[in-house]
Amino acid sequence: MNAASAPLVYLVDDEDVVRDALAWLLRSRRLLAQGCASAEAFEALLDALPAGVDWPRAPACLLLDVRMPGTSGLVLFERLVERGLTQRLPVIFLTGHGDVPMAVAAVKRGAFDFVEKPFAGNALVDRIEQALAASAQAIAARAEWRRVADALAELTERERAVLRLIVAGRPNKLIADALDISVRTVEVHRARIFDKMGVKSAVELANRLREHQAAPGSGAR
């Protein structure tokens, strides 16, 4: 497990003590943590990432304090939702007194969970581990989606037309009629599509495309 693939927990809290204590706790459970003193700092970190690359590569999650000077945790969360990161970077809110309704609303908007301060240490770490697992799953799904998208991008215009008809369940004969080409040509296209998409049957192809289309939101970046 190298540094790039090791799970990482981001801590965003304005209290140094809390960040330090949490990092200490996580280290005792063999988890790496990276702290940010404010939402702005974390966003700067995100903006520094190279464009066009899916991030995070390794499972990660974010412990986010609701009440902070400057940009609040909720605002940061909204920005993450906009970036489509909340699947691969599950967010766990740390809430103080009176912030619970806000946190509940955030969970409804897609946050992974919220934990009220003062929190019970190991229970929180258990929850973090679950979040990391979810993150890993989301990252894998994202990779798959990216692969299908790339394969689709590689198809020629004609192949894409054939693909649409295959997915619609038309036999080769009808496809040839519809596109006004020979059955033989259709078969060639079909073989090439299957090859490019890495599938062995029309059913497999249809499934893959359906999955791909079912998760369009995760591909914003």
Place this chain on the structure above:
Amino acid sequence: MATVAAAAASARTRRLLPWALLLALLLVAQSMLVALSLHHEHARAQEEADAAAAEAAAALRAELLRSVQSLQSLLWNEPSAQAWRADAAELLRARRDLLRLERRDAALTPTLALDTPLGEPLFVALPRAQLMVDTEVACRAAQRSAAPHFSRSYFVPMQGGLGIEVIDLCLPIAGEGRDRYMVATLALAGVLERALGPAALRHEYSLVEGDGTRLARTGAQRGAGVFRGEQLIALPGTLLQLRADAVEGRPRLIPNLTLALVVGLSVALFALVLLLARDVRRRARAETALAEALAFRKAMEDSLSTGLRARDLAGRITYVNPAFCQMVGFGADELRAAAQPPYWPPEHAAQYARRQQARLDSLREDGPAREGFETVFMRKSGERFPVMIYEAPLVDGGGRHTGWMSAVLDMGAQRRVEELSRQQQERLQIAARLAAVGEMASLLGHELNQPLSAIASYAHGSLNLLEQPDAQTPALLGEALARIAEQAERAGRVIKSVHDYVRRREQAHEPVRADLLLEAVQPLVQLQARKSGTRIELRCPQPPPRVRCDRTMVEQVLLNLTRNAIQAMEHDTPPERRLLQISVLPPQQRRVGFVVADAGAGIADEVRQQLFTPFFTTRSEGMGLGLSLCRSVVEQHGGTLVLETLSAADGGGTTVRFTLPHADGGEPAAPAAPADAATLADAAAPATRRG
């Protein structure tokens, strides 16, 4: 001034001039009318006379010619003397105007003469021979012309001094006989009578000579001699002048004046009718304008939300507007019929009557009061409400003072608004206070959360490390424990700061005069009391004792207690029994007692058990913090708060007593012993029962 007078005079002249002109014109027209009608009548009468004369002349000539013919008929066929005689006698009998017939020879000597048998014979007084001249002339002329010829008329005296005017007609007799002439003597009067007959009544007809001598007359008895028509009748041989003299005299002025008067009156009447019509039109216009003005005023009165009330000098209501009726809930007729205003609350009626009398007297002397006064009226439903009244004397068209007009403003609505805004304010204050408390709790929570979270994290981490200890574990644990200790200290500091805050608050206590405390809350209490018609009695010993307290907090306690008291009497207590007593007791044992007593229904036992529990309330709007807060405040000041319900025998109601440290009595004793409170309660009891 002179020019003004002159201008007024000239204005009057200008106004009168048309009338004068009109009158003059009318007079001229009337005179002309009279003159014209007189002239017309004159001309008509003259014409009539002329016509009558001409007609009569024609008739006379015809008659004479007929006579000539009938006389000629005597001579037809040359009758013998005998025959002529018989015929002539018959003719004489038949004709009254024919007086004598003669036959004469060539020498004009009468050969035969016959006198009328109807009267005296002519020529008795004077022989015929002496009266022959005219006859002879006529005969000669007849001879010459061989035609009948009349002689001039002449007078034949008769016996008795009278006479008769006659005319002779000479007819030449043709043939071989001895007699050459026949002479007929006609009485002019007879001829005239025969010609004109008895019909001629309107005129007197006469035959006259050139010099005016009347020869014969007939017709009306006597002409007036004003309108005369004359006609000449030319006969062979003679000329007769006929005169018709109208009976009617000069046209009289009076009938014409009457006519003029009638015409004038008619004109005047017509003018009057015109004037009347104009007047009626103007009156109708004025009435319409008046009706419109009335409608306008009525609409104005009806639209007013201010009540209007007019009263006569005796204080009886003579007029009310709809707004007033609506305000008090009585109909206008009810109000007018009532001897005493039915909207006076019965418990205040006597006082109001006195006050009204005094006020009316003062108004009469000093004129209308600019400022209104405030009082309480009762609606028909029995509900009391405050009103503001402005009064002014009512003066009629003749300048007599007939009563009073008042504008009545319902202050209930305003009070309700005030009350509402006050409640709103209170609620806001409470909310703000709660928010402050919440904010503080939140802050405290946040402050404590951080160290506690950190402590928990370090502790759990340490436990994790202990599960699989290695060489580094002790060092790591030491680090963690140090952090834990640090965070625990931090939490301790937070809690200490809260203590400091509370201590600072306690140092705000200051000596305050008890009566000033009461005065400070009085306006707010009165506002509430007025709504339910509760009377307030304040009692404070002299000189007022001073208490050491946090002024704002104690005022809040007083407000809470008085509000409870007023609300306790709001529903079940009859209005006249609604009395709120607030008393300050003389200082005893370095404490000053305060008593708030109401006359409400008291507090049920089961409620009593929970009274001081925070957040317990019997009211829908209540927070349930009132009494428990009051007690906390009083106890914070080192005092006690007790609550008791009086039995019905003692008048009922609830009495709340609390004590505060006496400022002039040295340091107050720390939390009061129960025995202390009991003594105070006993001391306060007589004071409360007094009311």
